[in-house]
Amino acid sequence: MTPPPTGLLTPTATPAKTKAKSGSCGCSSKTDAAPSLDEKMKARIEKHPCYSEEAHHHYARMHVAVAPACNIQCNYCNRKYDCANESRPGVVSELLTPEEAAHKVLVIAGKIPQMTVLGIAGPGDPLANPEKTFRTFELIADKAPDIKLCLSTNGLMLPDYVDRIKQLNVDHVTITINMVDPKVGEKIYPWVHYRRKRYRGIEGVKILHERQMEGLQALREADILCKVNSVMIPGINDEHLAEVDEVIRANGAFLHNIMPLISAPEHGTHFGLTGQRGPTPKELKTLQDKCSGNMKMMRHCRQCRADAVGLLGEDRSQEFTKEKFMEMTPEYNLETRQEVHAGIEKSKAEIKAVKEQAKAAKKIANSIKILVAVATKGGGMVNQHFGHAKEFQVFEVDANEAKFVGHRKIDHYCQGGYGEEATLDHIIKAIADCKAVLVSKIGHCPQEELQKAGIQAVEAYDVIEKVASEFYAQYLQNLQGE
Numbered sequence: 001m002t003p004p005p006t007g008l009l010t011p012t013a014t015p016a017k018t019k020a021k022s023g024s025c026g027c028s029s030k031t032d033a034a035p036s037l038d039e040k041m042k043a044r045i046e047k048h049p050c051y052s053e054e055a056h057h058h059y060a061r062m063h064v065a066v067a068p069a070c071n072i073q074c075n076y077c078n079r080k081y082d083c084a085n086e087s088r089p090g091v092v093s094e095l096l097t098p099e100e101a102a103h104k105v106l107v108i109a110g111k112i113p114q115m116t117v118l119g120i121a122g123p124g125d126p127l128a129n130p131e132k133t134f135r136t137f138e139l140i141a142d143k144a145p146d147i148k149l150c151l152s153t154n155g156l157m158l159p160d161y162v163d164r165i166k167q168l169n170v171d172h173v174t175i176t177i178n179m180v181d182p183k184v185g186e187k188i189y190p191w192v193h194y195r196r197k198r199y200r201g202i203e204g205v206k207i208l209h210e211r212q213m214e215g216l217q218a219l220r221e222a223d224i225l226c227k228v229n230s231v232m233i234p235g236i237n238d239e240h241l242a243e244v245d246e247v248i249r250a251n252g253a254f255l256h257n258i259m260p261l262i263s264a265p266e267h268g269t270h271f272g273l274t275g276q277r278g279p280t281p282k283e284l285k286t287l288q289d290k291c292s293g294n295m296k297m298m299r300h301c302r303q304c305r306a307d308a309v310g311l312l313g314e315d316r317s318q319e320f321t322k323e324k325f326m327e328m329t330p331e332y333n334l335e336t337r338q339e340v341h342a343g344i345e346k347s348k349a350e351i352k353a354v355k356e357q358a359k360a361a362k363k364i365a366n367s368i369k370i371l372v373a374v375a376t377k378g379g380g381m382v383n384q385h386f387g388h389a390k391e392f393q394v395f396e397v398d399a400n401e402a403k404f405v406g407h408r409k410i411d412h413y414c415q416g417g418y419g420e421e422a423t424l425d426h427i428i429k430a431i432a433d434c435k436a437v438l439v440s441k442i443g444h445c446p447q448e449e450l451q452k453a454g455i456q457a458v459e460a461y462d463v464i465e466k467v468a469s470e471f472y473a474q475y476l477q478n479l480q481g482e
């Protein structure tokens with residue numbers, strides 16, 4: 001294993017003996033049917049943490065909040081907060097001018113060289129603020145040409161701007177499409193503001209739908225990669241999203257990201273106040289599995305903030321508040337960044353080789369599938385202490401492979417060095433469907449409690465797929481011995 005480049009979050013994969021503790025405290029198999037990517041396409045996404053599940057273990061993204069206005073109303077959005085189409089509700093980002101945003105990007109590009117993508121995703125809709133959005137992109141393209149530009153929109157104004165997006169070399173655009181039937185849309189969007197006029201009810205929804213489809217087709221014609229985000233709203237569009245998946249695929253979308261509605265009364269949204277619930281992790285996975293035979297399915301979205309910074313599973317935005325980053329000097333250096341990226345690619349190749357070895361030599365049909373939870377700081381490794389994890393990545397393991405299928409957010413267990421019982425209960429509930437939790441270290445007490453709940457704690461420091469496959473083999477052996 002080659003040591004990772006300095007400053008990265010990816011420690012070297014030191015082959016470690018997997019120790020199963022028995023004592024105390026981006027896609028499902030259907031995805032295999034999805035079209036495989038050619039080399040040119042792989043090169044376009046290999047450093048984009050949202051478009052490539054593999055990349056999200058290694059490369060970071062950042063957002064700049066330059067776009068305050070919005071032109072539609074979604075029932076899961078409260079205008080006091082960031083656009084909920086790409087954010088967790090209840091989050092407020094500091095608004096920046098394009099010049100401040102460019103300064104911030106150059107600072108972070110120097111401090112976090114594995115940051116490869118700049119996205120504009122709010123706090124309103126980027127294309128309802130076209131001049132601020134495009135000015136920011138221009139400044140960054142000029143000063144930091146190796147950073148990929150990315151945009152997320154509700155799609156209403158997209159057809160007007162595809163040429164400009166292409167001109168600016170923005171290769172990744174997300175449209176949030178929650179319906180292709182305006183009757184479903186009526187329950188999600190109360191109004192749409194289009195060309196200086198407000199349209200209420202189905203009239204507005206029809207405009208939004210037509211513009212989204214037009215935008216999607218225009219992106220395909222312009223050869224710009226398009227991801228579609230859909231918010232899964234039980235009882236409203238959950239059964240309809242399989243049709244959305246079909247339609248967007250037919251119209252050229254590259255990737256589908258079905259995200260759960262996050263809804264709580266304290267967010268003050270229409271859905272929050274009327275008691276509309278979000279889907280359970282199981283309901284979400286079932287729908288993702290159902291759609292994943294059609295096209296690539298994103299399962300690693302973290303619904304990040306309009307000023308997010310870092311790997312998808314971490315949030316370093318508080319290290320770079322406006323007050324702090326305006327005091328910092330940009331240290332963007334293309335050569336240093338290229339060296340770091342070369343190191344990551346080398347490390348990725350080595351991890352890939354370990355993964356291949358971990359796969360069974362021949363395919364075994366219909367082997368039992370289990371889920372395992374993984375504590376990781378990134379780099380594709382089991383490398384985080386149980387008590388420090390703020391989320392667990394979930395892998396589905398069978399005799400042939402271990403595949404990332406999602407993540408579970410949790411409050412982290414160690415709070416100032418001691419564990420909280422309520423937090424442990426919450427963690428156990430969050431990963432109750434997993435047979436094991438793979439961690440670099442775990443204390444005696446949580447280990448015992450997990451064991452009581454039927455979750456085995458496995459201590460290891462190695463490539464995730466390798467540890468997961470080794471646990472799987474041992475799990476099967478134990479089953480056969482019973």
Ligand code: CLF
Nearest residue numbers: 050061086119150301302303304
């Ligand atoms: Fe940002 Fe979105 Fe670009 Fe990614 S996020 S604009 S495509 S760089 Fe990614 Fe965040 Fe999910 Fe969005 S994890 S919310 S999908």
Ligand code: SF4
Nearest residue numbers: 070074077083084085
């Ligand atoms: Fe809110 Fe975004 Fe919907 Fe606009 S597009 S209403 S900012 S969630």
